[in-house]
Amino acid sequence: MANNVKGILLTGVGGQGTLLASEVLSEVLMLAGFDVKKSEIHGMSQRGGSVTSHVRWGEKVFSPLIPEGTADILFGFELLETYRSLSMLRKGGAVVVNDLKIAPGPVATGTETYPEDIPGKLKAQVDDVLLVDGMEKAHQAGNYRTVNTVLLGALSNRMEIAEELWHKALEAQVPEKFLQENLKAFALGRKAA
Numbered sequence: 001m002a003n004n005v006k007g008i009l010l011t012g013v014g015g016q017g018t019l020l021a022s023e024v025l026s027e028v029l030m031l032a033g034f035d036v037k038k039s040e041i042h043g044m045s046q047r048g049g050s051v052t053s054h055v056r057w058g059e060k061v062f063s064p065l066i067p068e069g070t071a072d073i074l075f076g077f078e079l080l081e082t083y084r085s086l087s088m089l090r091k092g093g094a095v096v097v098n099d100l101k102i103a104p105g106p107v108a109t110g111t112e113t114y115p116e117d118i119p120g121k122l123k124a125q126v127d128d129v130l131l132v133d134g135m136e137k138a139h140q141a142g143n144y145r146t147v148n149t150v151l152l153g154a155l156s157n158r159m160e161i162a163e164e165l166w167h168k169a170l171e172a173q174v175p176e177k178f179l180q181e182n183l184k185a186f187a188l189g190r191k192a193a
Contacts, residue, residue, distance in 0.1 A: 005058035007066035008155075011085045012077025013102045014051050017148030020173065021077075022053035024152055028169035029057040032161045037064035050081055075155055077134075077148065078102050079118040086125060094128040096155045096193075098147065100135060130154060130193055137188040143178070146185035153189020163190070 008025065012018035022038055029036045034057040041052045054066045066088060074089045076082025076097035089095065099119065106112035115121070123129045132154045134147040141150065149170070156166050167183065174182045 005056055005061050006072045007056040007070060008073045008075050009066055009071040009085060009088045010053040010075045011081045012051050013081060014049055016077040018051045018053060018077050021148040021152055022055055024169050024173045025055050027172050028161055028165050031165045031168055034058060035061045037061040039064035073158060077151065083118045083121060094158055095122055095126050096130045096158060098134040098151055099131050132192050137192055138185055140188055141181050141185035143181045146182050149182045149185040150189035153186040154193040156190055157193035
């Protein structure tokens with residue numbers, strides 16, 4: 001890419017913490033000295049709809065939007081939303097995805113069925129797929145709401161940024177009363193990767 005700009009597309013369902021994760025990710029990239037641009041698409045996030053966030057970084061970034069087929073990492077909080085966004089990933093890119101199914105409206109009402117074996121479909125199309133049991137690791141951390149931080153921990157192993165900068169970013173973005181459980185969740189995610 002021109003100017004060595006890189007991009008991560010975060011995708012999930014409203015209420016999963018996708019937007020907080022994009023804030024932490026942007027913070028850690030700025031702490032690492034990069035120019036960072038971020039754009040969010042909330043959709044029907046308050047009703048469990050699709051949420052995406054584009055995060056781009058490099059020496060100088062002019063647009064926050066990742067062009068289709070150029071994302072370096074597809075960072076998914078839910079399996080189907082991740083699979084739907086696969087066209088955004090560049091050839092040779094990586095997928096870090098939560099092993100979680102959330103039924104969209106048509107599936108919940110019985111008019112559609114949830115696709116079978118999404119992890120297998122992802123692995124058939126992408127060489128580097130990391131499937132993380134985020135919910136299990138979040139329970140180990142003491143709070144199921146730390147799933148997004150577990151996933152950030154797993155993602156951190158795919159990026160060349162010092163672990164202490166990730167901790168500083170979490171300290172900057174997570175309220176103090178939840179910080180320790182989030183740091184534990186981050187460590188569990190790093191181990192899972």
